[in-house]
Amino acid sequence: MTMGIMVGGDLGGSAIGVAPGAKWVAAKIFNDAGESWDSIIHEAFQCILDPDGDPLTDDTPDVVNNSWGIDIPGVCFTEFQPDIDMLKTAGIAVVFSAGNSGPSGNTDLSPGNNTNGYAVGAVDPSMTIANFSSRGPSACDGSIFPEVVAPGVNIRSAYLTTGGLFSDSYAFGSGTSFAAPHVAGAMALLVDAFPGISPSELERVLEGTALDIGDVCPDNAYGYGLIDPLRAFDTLQNNEPRVSVIPCSHDFGIKGFGKTFSLKTITVSNLGAGPLSISDVSLVGQAPEDFQIQNDACSGQALSPGASCSFDLEYAPFTGGSSSALAVVQSDDPSNPSFEISLSGGAIELVSPNGGESIPSGTVRQIQWLAPPEAVDFNLRYSCDGGANWSVIGRNVTGTTYDWQVPVYGVDMNQCLVRVTAFDASGTKLGRDESDGFFTIEAVRITVTSPNGGESLQSGGTHPIQWITPPGGSEFTLRYSCDSGVTWSMIAKRVSGTSFDWSVPVFSENQHDCIIRVTAFNSLGVKLGRDESDNPFSIEVVRVVAPNGGEAITGGGQYTVTWVTNGTVSPVAKVVIRYSTDGGATWQTAGKVSGNPGSFLWNVPAITSTTVKVKVALKDATNTVIGRDRSDSDFEIK
Structure with a gap:
């Protein structure tokens, strides 16, 4: 029925199909129960080669319409592929209905999805693909399926006459079985206009002139589009390329x-x-x-x-x-x-840090990147060993910036990278990017500025400890050492700001190897780093003022020795003054004074020497030395 009436016309001439002048013949391959067997279909294909069985008559058809298929969607069966090849080799075009297993993809049917098949899908009067029309791609070779589409919804077709009760009987039907005959009829028209045209040329020109509907380009719903027989005719008539x-x-x-x-x-x-x-x-x-x-x-x-x-x-x-x-x-x-x-x-592009930057430890650094709209979720990681190992910065980050709390390192890290990985709304990974080059995370920088070496502090006095705080530093611990850092004593904990007035301890001897240490912590108590005095400073109990080096004193005369006293562990009861004429190797008593007057009139011996020093020793009531000092360098007696 669909092979004839919609291709040509009925015997009464009251219905006109696509090719009303075409002659047609049918081969029944299904019984009245809709059943068939492979052998019967093979016989039908053989019959098509010579319908009347007489090789002397020219009754071989030009086009064969097949409004049937193996109703197992998405599977490739090649049982009838040799039959199709046989017909095409004989110059017979072969058309198949795509199937009615849509609307999902991969619902193609064989033999229409065979490599040599030519499948036709169905569209409605609005040129929209029918919901039932099978979709590709082909399960046989992955190619476009169907090849083209044609009308296949509410098609008026010949119907049963009920034994002649109705001389002109029609009905409306839908399906790709109604679409395929339109293409077969179009091919018949073209064969009539261009005798000798091959099946491959027919297929090609119908594809090349089809109206592209649906998605742009051939797709797996509409194929190359809706056939346009007139445009196909014009193309062949004018030898036009497509x-x-x-x-x-x-x-x-x-x-x-x-x-x-x-x-x-x-x-x-x-x-x-x-x-x-x-x-x-x-x-x-x-x-x-x-x-x-x-x-x-x-x-x-x-x-x-x-x-x-x-x-x-x-x-x-x-x-x-x-x-x-x-x-x-x-x-x-x-x-x-x-x-x-x-x-x-x-493209996911990491913008910053992207290489060459120097970022202080413990600071907040904004990571920036670019991403297309479909990237909605990001994971961030960093590495400071050139990418060998990665640590998480943040997961499920939205937007295209993130404020990173940079980790704290005690040494400069020169091989750091950041990686951003993008995901779509379903959680599918889209791609990632990393810093183009290494950047540096600088070791934490806290700097002690005072006392930083060379100062003389007063025993028992007050001296400001000062430092430059690192970014993020909020609390500080202060310590001192007067044995070049061998042992340390606490000054204060949880100090804020950048200075602290230190009550310098009282010593029984002058201290010349003192240093300060400041340790920084952030607001979470994480240690950021520390710094110490660059060089030792002194804490003085007593200091000789004169003679302190470089003077020239007349032998046999008098000279006032002076000194300054700072805090002592106990009251000064007396001061003993000594001198040396051999650079401090041996000492002789110059005199003693009660209390601590700060000066002594010295009867300089009548000698000459260029390596003279003076020493002052403070003693308490128990005759214990509680402080002493001597000239910083030699002076001369002449």
């Missing part, structure tokens, strides 16, 4: 910035009836510099009907975020001289 490009759009997806994506091969075919001249393939649009044409075997080529060429497209973005461009194929196709291929891609 350019076809597969795919005619491509999304390279999302990866890390600076990464080269896999090449995508684009195939350009001539689906027309005359030679197709391709002058150029070029890139235009929003970001053509992010895409590259490689291995171009199309520019400057002339393709005969049915021939094809190819070129590769590469996506290597220069910037993060989304990119798009058009690859344009320039040809002499009169209906589409500039065929545009839509290209898109996205």
